[in-house]
Amino acid sequence: MIDHLLSFVAGIGAQLVDGSLGMGYGITATTLLLASGLTPALASACSNIAQLGTTLSSGISHHRVGNVDTRIVRRLSVTGGIGAFVGATLLSGLSTAAAKPVMATLLCLLGAGVILRFAIRRPGAATTGSPRAMRRRFLAPLGLVGGFVTATGGGGWGPVVTSTLLSTAPVPPRTVIGSVSASEFVVTVCASIGFFTGLGLAGLPWATIVALGLGGVVAAPVAARLAGKLPPQVLGVVVGGLIITLNLGAVLSWMGVDAGAAVHVRLLALAGVVAVVATTVRRHQRAVKLEDEANVEALVA
Secondary structure: OHHHHHHHHHHHHHHHHHHHHOOOHHHHHHHHHHHOOOOHHHHHHHHHHHOHHHHHHHHHHHHHOOOOOHHHHHHHHHHHHHHHHHHHHHHHHOOHHHHHHHHHHHHHHHHHHHHHHHHOOOOOOOOOOOHHHHOHHHHHHHHHHHHHHHHHHOOOHHHHHHHHHHHHOOOOHHHHHHHHHHHHHHHHHHHHHHHHHHHOHHHOOHHHHHHHHHHHHHHHHHHHHHOOOOOHHHHHHHHHHHHHHHHHHHHHHHOOOOHHHHHHHHHHHHHHHHHHHHHHHHHHHHHHHHHHHHHHHHHHO
């Protein structure tokens, strides 16, 4: 009962992050499920299967409002699905001892990517993009990497694919987000099939999956309200830092760092995250102040 409650809470936390940032459900849910005691393969399987409904509804919604470019969806979906199936099958076949450091390392890298995405780039910075980002030779490998990371890391399609295309593709951000969201359904389906093949239907914790999905459903309205109120730069850095600090211990243990030194490294990492959060908060406050001053000057003029 307690495990199911923790999964429900993980679903709430993951949806709050995803609804506020537009990405991060998988890596947040998987990190929290690992912290609750699930094995890497089961944590990733639960995360991907729980997203089947949300990715389908998201893709349909984006398509209805014209946010989907079918060229991007086709070129990402095929290789993304292949990467997700291969990643899920590989993770299912690894022992827990081997899989834990692999997943922890991927999650740390994804957490660092989220921090870079929201802390370094200037808010509202425009990108001109390059036509090369729309070509199959660019989108196909990107989808393959994104799908593989999504399955083996329990998430990462958004941080890998959306972040890359937002900074490279010569299309509006809404088209990038809508197209990536639409293609994600195919990726989650292929990842789920990979886990069904590797773990078997009977080996999956269906109660945990249901609890995770219900948590996401309950949190969805709250996340929608928070989306316009929480500064995404600050929230992104906090979430990325949380993912790193929760998974860093497994990475350090795999590297052979003794317990005492590992504690110091994790404290240093935490201090670094706090410093980045503080800097991001100050940048956000300055941006808000400058915007307010500009609005006042416009009214006076």
